[in-house]
Amino acid sequence: MATTGTIAEGAKLNMQVTPGEIQCNKCGKITTISFKETDALTGLLLFKCKFCDSTDTKIIKGKSAIVKNIKIETD
Numbered sequence: 001m002a003t004t005g006t007i008a009e010g011a012k013l014n015m016q017v018t019p020g021e022i023q024c025n026k027c028g029k030i031t032t033i034s035f036k037e038t039d040a041l042t043g044l045l046l047f048k049c050k051f052c053d054s055t056d057t058k059i060i061k062g063k064s065a066i067v068k069n070i071k072i073e074t075d
């Protein structure tokens with residue numbers, strides 16, 4: 001079994017970030033949110049309604065999978 005020249009050598013990591021949407025329970029408006037690496041630290045701020053500043057919101061899109069697709073490509 002050959003172990004030289006592993007797959008990882010030519011692998012490319014493709015990460016696709018999906019923007020999410022939240023709906024405000026107070027005013028009913030939808031706020032589009034985008035996830036950035038830095039936002040993970042201040043996650044709560046992401047889910048604030050940008051119209052009325054309420055944090056009483058629900059996620060309607062992008063709930064579970066922020067990272068949509070990780071694909072390994074080899075030559």
Ligand SMILES: [Zn+2]
Nearest residue numbers: 024027049052
């Ligand atoms: Zn609102």
